[in-house]
Amino acid sequence: MQEHFRTRMARLENEHWWYRARRTILERARDRFVGETGRALTIGVGAAREAEMLAKRSRLVAIDRAPIDPACVEFSLATRANALSLPFTDGAFDAVFIFDVLEHIEGDDLVLNEIHRVLSSEGKLLVTVPAFMFLYGRQDVVSEHKRRYRLRPLSALLERTGFAVDYATYFNTLLFPPIAALRVFRNIFPGGAPNGASDFDTRLPSSFEKTLEKLFALEQHAIGRASLPFGVSILCSAHRA
Numbered sequence: 104m105q106e107h108f109r110t111r112m113a114r115l116e117n118e119h120w121w122y123r124a125r126r127t128i129l130e131r132a133r134d135r136f137v138g139e140t141g142r143a144l145t146i147g148v149g150a151a152r153e154a155e156m157l158a159k160r161s162r163l164v165a166i167d168r169a170p171i172d173p174a175c176v177e178f179s180l181a182t183r184a185n186a187l188s189l190p191f192t193d194g195a196f197d198a199v200f201i202f203d204v205l206e207h208i209e210g211d212d213l214v215l216n217e218i219h220r221v222l223s224s225e226g227k228l229l230v231t232v233p234a235f236m237f238l239y240g241r242q243d244v245v246s247e248h249k250r251r252y253r254l255r256p257l258s259a260l261l262e263r264t265g266f267a268v269d270y271a272t273y274f275n276t277l278l279f280p281p282i283a284a285l286r287v288f289r290n291i292f293p294g295g296a297p298n299g300a301s302d303f304d305t306r307l308p309s310s311f312e313k314t315l316e317k318l319f320a321l322e323q324h325a326i327g328r329a330s331l332p333f334g335v336s337i338l339c340s341a342h343r344a
Contacts, residue, residue: 115303116150116151116152116153117152119303120312120313120315120316120319121303121315121316121319122150122152123316123320124315124316124317124319124320125275125319126152126153126156127320127323128274128319128320128322128323128326128338129153129156129202129229129231130156130323131323131326132229132326132327132338132340133156133157133160133200133229134160135326135327135340136227136229136269136270136327136340137160137161137198137200137227137229137340138160139160139161140160140161140197140198140227141161141162141197142161142162142163142164142195142196142197143157143160143161143162143163143164143196143197143198143199143200144163144164144165144166144189144191144195144196144198144199144200144221145157145163145164145165145166145179145199145200145201145202146166146167146186146199146200146201146204146214146218147166147167147168147186147201147202147203147204147207148165148166148167148171148172148175148179148181150172151172151174151175153202154175154178154179154181155174155175155177155178157179157200158178158179161197161198163178163179163180164179164180164181164182164191164196165179165180165181165182166181166182166183166184166186166189167183167184168183168184168185168186169183170183171183186201186204186208186214186217187208187210187213187214187217188217189217189218189220189221191221192221193220193221194221194222194223194224194226195221195223196221196222196223196226197222197223197226197227198222198226198227198228198229199218199221199222199226199227199228199229200228200229200230201214201218201228201229201230201231202229202230202231203231203232203233203336205230205232205252206232206233206243206246206248206249206250206251206252207246207247207248207249208249209249211249211260212260212263212264215260215261215264215265215266216264216265218264219264219265219266219343222343223343224343225342225343226342226343227340227341227342227343228261228266228339228340228341228342228343229338229339229340230261230338230339230341231336231337231338231339232251232252232257232336232337233248233251233252233335233336233337234251234252234253234254234273234333234334234335234336234337235251235252235253235283235333235335236250236251237283237286237287238251238282238283238286238287238335239251239286239290240286240289240290240302241289241301241302242301242302242303245301252337253337254271254272254273254337257271257337257339258271258339261339261341262344265343265344266341266342266343266344267341267342267343267344268339268340268341269340269341269342270327270330270338270339270340271330271337271338271339271340272325272326272329272330272331272334272337272338272339273330273331273332273333273334273335273336273337273338274322274325274326274331274334274335274336274337274338275319275322275334275335275336276322276331276332276333276334276335277318277319277321277322278315278318278319278335279333279334279335282335283335326338
């Protein structure tokens, strides 16, 4: 992730409608698929509010290869570490959360192998990634994404690395049409966007942003009940097979 964008995340996660709605959905997924648990690991802890949410239901260890927001220390054991070589013993965790991280790493299968190693025999994994390579755009560039995913290949990757998939769905489905149209338009007509431009640079009237947040957050009610057919992102729940 480009450093200038990382430094903005602490502010964005509090004030931007996308971060707030996404956190609502992830909290519902945590409650439905993991619940109260013992020791849990979150990998790539960029957003402190996200880690705070996870820590409410577990004894949380938070790692990131980059410097960690000092706020994370208030509610988790936070340390810098590489996901390709986790500094933990086999079976150390009852749950692992890895939200929008796999797409940053060339060897995503190696990361999943490491997660499988540090999970307990019935340990649970909750993962999110961005969906569909045709949506690859300037936000992916700023975030230094290697790829975007499709649902079936991601499920197959999880199975190859020793997991049984319990639930998999696309999400951010209701807003998919306008987001996809905007991304495709920008890819065809890139215009004069400055280097380092982010999708989060575009702000809308607050009343409109509140509506977008409510629409996105509505999808929390589908989590665990239906598999949405398309979306900007993917969510998978799995357990160690």
